[in-house]
């Protein structure tokens with residue numbers, strides 16, 4: 001993999017989805033990182049304290065000028081690439097699968113994006129790169145880096161490193177420490193949600209590998225959400241489809257209709273489900289988003305023409321067959337009780353998506369599936385193949401967002417047709433809801449939500465609420481938590497009312513701070529692992545019920561992927577989406593006049609869109625500007641949500657006007673984004 005790809009793989013994986021990032025800044029007052037230091041480097045003895053250079057030509061020196069603390073700091077000069085910089089090898093310091101805190105100070109002599117990043121090899125030897133904490137270094141001041149981090153279980157060759165977007169500037173590091181993450185007690189005496197709703201439906205959540213490293217987080221999962229687990233990202237096509245193995249298969253067999261798959265990224269979460277015998281919702285097979293463009297193109301070349309519908313049907317069938325075969329082979333005892341076969345095929349008004357690749361500019365929300373098939377006819381094939389290859393007991397769902405809007409009609413028609421064919425079992429209502437600040441403003445209203453449940457129930461199909469969260473206004477702290485509690489209560493009342501039709505309610509996360517909508521606090525627990533009013537509202541009136549105990553099973557998982565029908569993968573999902581071209585240095589990043597970070601401004605027309613906040617950080621800043629310029633240069637893919645946010649003038653196109661507008665907003669020349 002070339003050097004520029006290393007950097008872009010990190011940026012791309014960060015941008016893909018908030019929930020996938022392995023680290024979150026800690027609130028320093030809550031954690032005393034001095035408590036349990038297991039590694040420290042202050043360079044006071046004149047030595048490099050375990051740091052080395054990542055590239056071949058950097059000059060690594062301990063210098064005694066401008067240190068953060070004491071007399072010395074580390075300097076890495078003569079860098080030639082943005083990924084060049086200081087790294088520290090951690091295999092002898094920390095364990096994969098556990099959570100730690102890193103505290104460090106770093107700077108560049110003049111403005112640059114300066115990012116703390118991580119590198120590791122997974123169980124199959126594929127190298128991954130992730131951005132841990134990007135910050136803007138201004139005026140040569142020391143920046144504090146303090147964040148939780150973890151490497152997924154099974155990771156080896158583990159490194160933390162600093163990289164600077166400006167390839168020429170020197171990087172300085174000082175007072176670098178790693179501490180054990182203190183174990184925080186959870187509220188053990190709460191009623192278990194899972195037990196409370198046991199007679200009505202399963203209660204579950206979505207998990208990504210990095211979640212597994214936090215002990216208190218996993219205690220909450222075990223106690224409340226262990227009725228069903230969805231792998232948050234790593235069973236999506238971007239992660240599962242393996243480009244190198246697919247190309248190798250094509251070359252060896254002269255067959256370009258058999259895409260190869262890998263479950264390596266999902267392994268930590270799948271192992272967890274097997275270990276505790278937790279039922280899995282497989283999410284998701286066929287989706288316009290987070291799916292590589294090459295999958296749809298001649299010779300698996302993203303730049304080539306789309307294949308014919310006939311060829312795509314064969315690719316789709318083999319892909320679905322290979323996914324279920326790999327799951328069976330590698331996780332023979334895993335209980336895959338539900339699967340989202342198709343996700344988000346209908347727009348709110350009930351029309352199919354536009355043809356095209358969703359990460360291309362001007363093609364926001366577009367679908368390669370529609371580009372190949374011309375319409376939504378691919379849905380029927382997907383269900384036909386899923387029925388053919390899914391294991392017995394695995395129910396098949398059509399899953400959609402804004403499922404309470406006009407598209408209900410098309411979903412019901414489609415589901416009824418698929419039911420007649422015997423290939424669908426249920427409808428997944430994502431339920432990414434907005435409680436907002438009052439019942440009047442909430443969208444959807446509980447009544448509107450109930451109307452949708454009622455219509456879907458009338459099809460006779462099962463319903464699952466698959467991704468439940470309910471936001472309050474950005475940065476409103478706990479101001480609207482009581483209202484949010486009432487809203488959650490009303491939604492769960494609807495679920496209870498239709499419990500005969502609903503088999504599972506899955507929350508999209510556990511604690512607010514690692515939600516994909518973290519700045520809008522949409523979940524039941526806060527960043528301190530404490531139950532919010534929303535939690536109490538949905539178990540109101542009950543004394544602690546029986547708590548399910550999760551005992552690890554003895555069943556070993558197969559760890560030899562070479563036994564799998566798919567060739568072992570050699571490329572990470574982030575690599576498959578990384579562009580080939582060198583990472584450009586966006587000139588737009590120099591915005592020295594910014595003194596205060598503007599917040600994103602949703603408009604009333606589409607209040608879900610935080611215009612300008614491409615990275616869902618809750619603020620609009622130079623990171624967003626950088627992402628937008630990389631996207632326009634086709635060097636960064638943005639998921640659908642980020643693309644909505646990128647269209648800052650809301651004219652339906654993402655182009656240079658948006659870039660100019662965003663720059664003006666950040667430098668406070670204009671005060672509003674959106675329509």
Ligand code: GLA
Nearest residue numbers: 017019232343401430467516
């Ligand atoms: C959709 C998808 C989920 C997830 C969320 C955002 O709802 O179905 O997998 O990507 O968007 O986190």
